[in-house]
Amino acid sequence: MSSALELFALKGLPMVSAGDDLAALIIAALDGRELRRGDIVVVAQKIVSKAEGRTVDLATVTPSAAAESLAAAVGKDPRLVEVILSESTRVVRSRPNLIIVQHRLGFVMANAGVDQSNVAPADGVHRVLLLPRDPDASAEALRAKLEQRYGVSVGVIISDSFGRAWRRGTCGIAIGAAGLPSLIDLRGQPDLFGRTLEVSIIGFADEIAAAASLLQGQAAEAQPVVLVRGLDWSAPIAPAAELVRPLEEDLFR
Amino acid sequence: MSSALELFALKGLPMVSAGDDLAALIIAALDGRELRRGDIVVVAQKIVSKAEGRTVDLATVTPSAAAESLAAAVGKDPRLVEVILSESTRVVRSRPNLIIVQHRLGFVMANAGVDQSNVAPADGVHRVLLLPRDPDASAEALRAKLEQRYGVSVGVIISDSFGRAWRRGTCGIAIGAAGLPSLIDLRGQPDLFGRTLEVSIIGFADEIAAAASLLQGQAAEAQPVVLVRGLDWSAPIAPAAELVRPLEEDLFR
Numbered sequence: 001m002s003s004a005l006e007l008f009a010l011k012g013l014p015m016v017s018a019g020d021d022l023a024a025l026i027i028a029a030l031d032g033r034e035l036r037r038g039d040i041v042v043v044a045q046k047i048v049s050k051a052e053g054r055t056v057d058l059a060t061v062t063p064s065a066a067a068e069s070l071a072a073a074v075g076k077d078p079r080l081v082e083v084i085l086s087e088s089t090r091v092v093r094s095r096p097n098l099i100i101v102q103h104r105l106g107f108v109m110a111n112a113g114v115d116q117s118n119v120a121p122a123d124g125v126h127r128v129l130l131l132p133r134d135p136d137a138s139a140e141a142l143r144a145k146l147e148q149r150y151g152v153s154v155g156v157i158i159s160d161s162f163g164r165a166w167r168r169g170t171c172g173i174a175i176g177a178a179g180l181p182s183l184i185d186l187r188g189q190p191d192l193f194g195r196t197l198e199v200s201i202i203g204f205a206d207e208i209a210a211a212a213s214l215l216q217g218q219a220a221e222a223q224p225v226v227l228v229r230g231l232d233w234s235a236p237i238a239p240a241a242e243l244v245r246p247l248e249e250d251l252f253r
Numbered sequence: 254m255s256s257a258l259e260l261f262a263l264k265g266l267p268m269v270s271a272g273d274d275l276a277a278l279i280i281a282a283l284d285g286r287e288l289r290r291g292d293i294v295v296v297a298q299k300i301v302s303k304a305e306g307r308t309v310d311l312a313t314v315t316p317s318a319a320a321e322s323l324a325a326a327v328g329k330d331p332r333l334v335e336v337i338l339s340e341s342t343r344v345v346r347s348r349p350n351l352i353i354v355q356h357r358l359g360f361v362m363a364n365a366g367v368d369q370s371n372v373a374p375a376d377g378v379h380r381v382l383l384l385p386r387d388p389d390a391s392a393e394a395l396r397a398k399l400e401q402r403y404g405v406s407v408g409v410i411i412s413d414s415f416g417r418a419w420r421r422g423t424c425g426i427a428i429g430a431a432g433l434p435s436l437i438d439l440r441g442q443p444d445l446f447g448r449t450l451e452v453s454i455i456g457f458a459d460e461i462a463a464a465a466s467l468l469q470g471q472a473a474e475a476q477p478v479v480l481v482r483g484l485d486w487s488a489p490i491a492p493a494a495e496l497v498r499p500l501e502e503d504l505f506r
Contacts, residue, residue: 001470003264008257093504100504108419161455165418165505166361168498169436169456171463173420183422202414202466203422210424211464213455214484217254231467245421251346251353252418252505 005230009215009223016224018053023145026225035146038232040155042212044224045131045175046115048138048158054130056083074099080114080128087112087130092253103131106244107175108253109162132158135176136239143178155180157240159209159216165252172213174205174240181205181235182242204233205240258483262468262476269477271306276398279478288399291485293408295465297477298384298428299368301391301411307383309336327352333367333381340365340383345506356384359497360428361506362415385411388429389492396431408433410493412462412469418505425466427458427493434458434488435495457486458493 010029016022026041035041049055063071063078067085071078075096085091088101092108101112113131132138135158143156158176163169174182186200212226247253263282269275279294288294302308316324316331320338324331328349338344341354345361354365366384385391388411396409411429416422427435439453465479500506 001476002262002468003476004259004261005464005467006257006259007464009255011256095504161453164456164498166498166503167426167456167459167496168502169454169459169496171424171456171459200414201422203417203420203424204467206420206422206424207463207467210460211258211260211467214258214457214460214464215255223254223256243420243422245417245419249421250419251348 002230002232005211005228007211007215007226007228010225010227011223013047013225016047016050018050018055020051022048022051023142023149026142026146027149029225035150035152035154035227036229037152038154038229039152040157040180040208040228040231041142041146042157042159042209042216042226042228043139043142044216044222045113045135045158045160046129047224048132048135048176049129052132052138054132055127056130058083058126058128070094070099080116083128083130084112084114087114102253105131105135105175105241107162109160113160113175131160131175136178136241137176139176139178139240147179153179157205157209157212159212161213172206172209172211172216174209174243177205177238177240180208180231180237181233182238182240184233184235203243204235206243255483255485258464258481260464260468260479260481263478263480264476266300266478269300269303271303271308273304275301275304276395276402279395279399280402282478288403288405288407288480289482290405291407291482292405293410293433293461293481293484294395294399295410295412295462295469295479295481296392296395297469297475298366298388298411298413299382300477301385301388301429302368302382305385305391307385308380309383311336311379311381323347323352333369336381336383337365337367340367355506358384358388358428358494360415362413366413366428384413384428389431389494390429392429392431392493400432406432410458410462410465412465414466425459425462425464425469427462427496430458430491430493433461433484433490434486435491435493437486437488456496457488459496 058079061079063082067082068078071081090102093100115129139156157174161170182205184202184204311332314332316335320335321331324334343355346353368382392409410427414423435458437455437457
């Protein structure tokens with residue numbers, strides 16, 4: 001078990017645009033520093049989505065009848081609601097100014113992650129940003145490039161900030177992961193007195209994303225890439241899709 | 254905004270028993286190192302509960318009819334269920350081997366936090382450990398002692414690991430906090446393009462607890478006290494009770 005961790009935000013990343021090579025931008029921002037074995041690079045979802053060109057111009061969207069109806073109920077732009085529904089498999093709850101859906105990737109989240117902030121406005125164009133198409137694949141592609149460059153095994157997390165049931169405030173979570181275990185299963189390990197721990201599966205990648213979120217920020221000062229150094233693990237590597245609780249295990253959908 | 258963080262686990266803490274002075278144990282484990290202004294000391298709930306003598310010997314418990322009935326439905330010891338219900342204001346969900354309650358402090362959590370692991374077994378005595386009576390007060394008492402010793406403002410978090418709706422795996426969260434803002438409200442701050450951020454209240458203390466959990470571990474190697482260094486904030490100080498979503502705002506109870 002680790003006894004110390006360091007986290008630091010990369011400085012000097014440029015604004016990210018569609019088509020940018022994030023690995024190249026991260027390597028440039030590392031500015032000659034080497035990644036070490038076991039380092040985890042946490043990348044905010046927004047810049048992954050921007051690099052992947054996941055923007056939609058609302059002027060190009062024609063809302064369905066379902067979107068018009070939900071938009072009227074919650075008081076949102078019907079075109080925005082159309083985009084939210086197109087990214088979702090079901091609406092879990094809705095209230096004025098709030099839509100909580102099951103995203104097509106299984107995440108239960110507000111607005112299907114469709115984001116209107118921090119998207120460069122073009123004149124008269126109202127653009128929104130979707131989650132990456134396959135965040136685990138985005139993480140794996142980035143991991144492979146970083147490993148090739150630095151010659152060591154590293155992990156990559158694509159992070160987002162989610163609201164939670166029962167608790168106020170958002171927390172960083174992992175929507176994509178590669179090169180690390182998203183969950184660590186301690187069941188069957190003895191506790192301090194030699195008995196077996198009852199329920200202990202740790203949301204490892206989510207805890208790392210939450211830690212990184214402390215440096216990523218959300219506003220003008222955002223630092224979207226954070227390096228986490230000092231973790232070790234023996235659990236098998238698994239993607240962030242493993243963090244999604246299957247519907248049949250879920251008591252709150 | 255911070256650009257780097259360090260976390261380290263304190264070594265050499267002894268097993269904690271009822272009546273122990275946690276501040277004195279932490280000061281001893283710091284072994285001459287000074288706390289700095291803004292340091293946050295994250296303490297696992299279990300050792301706070303042990304120091305506060307929050308153990309119950311199940312042999313002394315007489316289950317109510319409600320506890321007998323729920324125990325039969327979920328397959329747990331009726332005396333344990335009685336203790337869980339005595340710590341709860343309502344049962345939110347129950348299934349075989351699972352009881353999710355609203356704890357008297359508002360937390361929605363499994364088993365009201367009543368824990369059978371890592372409690373020293375006495376011969377023939379089956380003891381369980383409850384959450385601290387008032388974790389925000391526990392945090393404040395510890396904070397005051399540490400501040401008195403080191404002469405600087407520090408924060409204290411009492412952390413626990415909670416399961417989550419919709420996601421697998423537990424995550425560290427703050428059940429008590431003192432000397433830091435539990436939430437940071439960014440609403441009204443401009444985004445990168447000068448527009449106002451829509452929904453951005455960060456669960457700051459929960460993210461810190463999640464980060465510390467990466468070092469605290471759960472099993473035989475547990476490191477219950479973690480020091481987090483490098484955070485700064487301008488938000489007002491508020492206790493962890495602020496992290497509990499009021500029932501009237503909650504769509505999932």
